[in-house]
Amino acid sequence: MSEHPRPYPGQELSVGEVAERSGVPVTALHFYEREGLISSRRTSGNQRRFRREVLRRLSFIRIAQRVGIPLAEVRAALDSLPDGRTPTRADWERLSAQWREELDDRIRRLEQLRDDFTGCIGCGCLSIDRCGLVNPHDRLGEDGPGPRRLVG
Template sequence: MRASPDDHLTIGEIIRRTGVPASALHFYERKGLIFSERGSGNQRIFSRHMLRRISLIIVAKRLHIPLSDVAEVFATLPTDHAPTHRDWQRVSRAWKKQLEERRRAIEALEQELTGCIGCGCLSMKACLLLNPDDALRGRGPGPVRLQEPDATFPDEPPHDQRRR
């Protein structure tokens, strides 16, 4: 007999299949990331298609993707039946776009960090060259050069023309 995405699995079967503890499953359910029903004896049972959601949560955690981002993506999926191939393609495209944006931000941060410590001086003297008279304070709080990787600042060449 072939398994159907709408077959039901007990919480014990879900735990064995995913390696996710019951406490985490309950947490994900409270957050609306996964859904269960009540079977005989009031035991939680999950549609088999919840395995895919749980697997994606595991992957997202490994990639340090916030559960709020996972919830945003999952909100567009049906909960009462297995998502279709088209549903998963749509979600995949949206998530891919988010991951590409994160990758670009990480690469820009890597370039900035390499530029900042590339000379090896490991001192704050470089700040006097990159931010004379604390000119960047007017751009707002925090590491504004890193938060605005494509921005140029007073007396600074455009991002792609900076010397490394």
């Protein structure tokens, strides 16, 4: 059983309760607050108190991060919400649709990397015995530096 009493609906949560409930370490909560992604108020004893809605906001942040959305984009998405509100289901659908193309592109690149990983790193520069077949006479080198066979 938790050492923290469960708050009643509408009550504010301490930083420890938010960390326990969200699975986000206290240090990360402090970082997110410094970055303006979440907010709290201070009690007269200078303790942080968070509204319960911060749990949904944290879920939004963590899910976006888990799929590789940069924190700057997450912040911009949250900043686009009226009055700094917590994302609703409609907000999530709209924002995730905006990120879908980027995620699809990332998935394509990762799949290609996975499929080609053992045979070639994408440019032929390692002179692996197969590179003469994949990139004869370093033809891809004419296209510029770096991996040339990986998409986008």
